[in-house]
Amino acid sequence: MKRIGLLFVLLFTLTAYAQEKKYAGQPPITIVPTTSLPVQKQWKGEFTFPDSDISFSNDFIGARLNGVAKNQDGSFTVLITSENTPINMSPWYAFKVWSKSPRTIDVFLTYQQGAKHRYYPKLSTDGREWTAIDSTDYVEYEKGDADFGAGSLPVKVKLKLPVGKKALWVAGQELETSSHVKDWVNRISRKKFVTQQVIGQSTEGRDMNVVTIGKEKSKQMVMVISRQHPPEVTGYLAMRTFIETIASDSRLAKKFRRKYTVYVVPLMNPDGVDNGHWRHSKGGIDLNRDWSNFNQPETSSVRDFMNNRAADTKGKFFFGIDFHSTWDDIYYTVDPKLEGNMPGLVTDWLTAVKTALPNYEPNIKPNDQLIPTAVSRNYFFVAHGAESLVFEVGDNTPRDFLKEKAKVSANELMRLLLDR
Numbered sequence: 001m002k003r004i005g006l007l008f009v010l011l012f013t014l015t016a017y018a019q020e021k022k023y024a025g026q027p028p029i030t031i032v033p034t035t036s037l038p039v040q041k042q043w044k045g046e047f048t049f050p051d052s053d054i055s056f057s058n059d060f061i062g063a064r065l066n067g068v069a070k071n072q073d074g075s076f077t078v079l080i081t082s083e084n085t086p087i088n089m090s091p092w093y094a095f096k097v098w099s100k101s102p103r104t105i106d107v108f109l110t111y112q113q114g115a116k117h118r119y120y121p122k123l124s125t126d127g128r129e130w131t132a133i134d135s136t137d138y139v140e141y142e143k144g145d146a147d148f149g150a151g152s153l154p155v156k157v158k159l160k161l162p163v164g165k166k167a168l169w170v171a172g173q174e175l176e177t178s179s180h181v182k183d184w185v186n187r188i189s190r191k192k193f194v195t196q197q198v199i200g201q202s203t204e205g206r207d208m209n210v211v212t213i214g215k216e217k218s219k220q221m222v223m224v225i226s227r228q229h230p231p232e233v234t235g236y237l238a239m240r241t242f243i244e245t246i247a248s249d250s251r252l253a254k255k256f257r258r259k260y261t262v263y264v265v266p267l268m269n270p271d272g273v274d275n276g277h278w279r280h281s282k283g284g285i286d287l288n289r290d291w292s293n294f295n296q297p298e299t300s301s302v303r304d305f306m307n308n309r310a311a312d313t314k315g316k317f318f319f320g321i322d323f324h325s326t327w328d329d330i331y332y333t334v335d336p337k338l339e340g341n342m343p344g345l346v347t348d349w350l351t352a353v354k355t356a357l358p359n360y361e362p363n364i365k366p367n368d369q370l371i372p373t374a375v376s377r378n379y380f381f382v383a384h385g386a387e388s389l390v391f392e393v394g395d396n397t398p399r400d401f402l403k404e405k406a407k408v409s410a411n412e413l414m415r416l417l418l419d420r
């Protein structure tokens with residue numbers, strides 16, 4: 001009895017300790033050249049086998065499948081490769097698979113040298129609604145023992161997949177491509193106080209869209225961007241709820257929109273997203289290193305847009321936020337000792353979010369090295385005085401919690417901006 005009690009205490013302590021572990025954040029940003037580099041496009045089509053009725057396909061927009069091999073035992077190995085190297089550990093995969101007769105197959109996910117498996121597989125029958133694969137159908141190999149980062153990942157994984165005539169979709173994160181984003185933009189733009197405009201073209205000629213919420217000529221402005229990095233879908237999902245809350249019919253939102261205008265670029269890297277890039281733009285560049293050089297059309301279109309807005313309205317950007325995803329929820333803020341157009345706003349905001357969400361402890365990493373600006377947060381702050389931050393959502397943060405947090409965050413921000 002005593003022993004069981006001790007074991008229980010030990011387990012409880014270990015669990016409590018595990019829950020307290022927090023992602024320490026990324027190391028300081030490396031400044032790199034941002035002139036364009038070549039990228040490798042993926043071959044698109046069906047992968048079939050003469051001695052099997054199983055077919056794979058990557059013939060759709062977004063994410064990657066770069067090769068499929070049939071193994072001796074009837075299982076399959078797929079290969080996922082990046083647009084170029086060096087590259088971050090964020091292999092973004094998706095494929096469809098089907099067979100003439102229903103059965104269960106084993107599929108190994110493997111990656112180019114140096115890369116490991118990161119995104120937990122999601123399944124779909126229509127490419128729209130996704131469910132995480134059952135953990136009993138998922139096996140990890142050579143998993144690292146770190147809590148976060150590359151050291152926490154398995155080298156490869158095996159999926160047990162039920163296949164039949166109707167294609168099964170398998171993807172690393174929910175597939176949110178430029179057409180899905182466009183659908184969302186069109187939906188939200190039905191509101192009479194929401195408009196959309198094109199502010200430029202990406203390297204491959206896709207539109208750079210800005211959604212405007214509120215009055216056109218307001219002097220009090222907020223800048224929101226998302227998806228500089230293609231697989232960072234959870235950050236994008238949080239951005240959507242954040243914006244939907246600001247565009248909602250609540251009394252707070254209506255009052256807020258009378259005073260402030262919010263500009264949103266929901267998809268900063270449309271080429272990267274549609275080509276299934278792990279990180280970079282079609283220019284082969286991490287766009288979130290180009291906010292001082294502005295060598296890429298995606299970043300320079302937003303720079304020009306913000307400068308034009310500030311000049312046209314003679315107003316100011318009071319707040320700027322850039323939504324991303326990483327290993328765990330974290331906020332990369334500007335050190336509060338540096339003062340922009342509304343000193344203390346971000347600190348007060350995160351305190352308000354903590355108070356509003358029971359048992360939630362925000363993981364905040366301030367930064368005071370803002371020059372060269374390189375990243376959007378620094379540019380928003382240095383060039384426009386906008387109190388700014390990077391809002392990072394964990395890859396595996398439960399989708400209902402990330403929405404709840406985004407909603408609370410939008411409400412607390414509107415309250416604070418109105419109070420000042």
Ligand SMILES: [Zn+2]
Nearest residue numbers: 229232324325
């Ligand atoms: Zn990112």
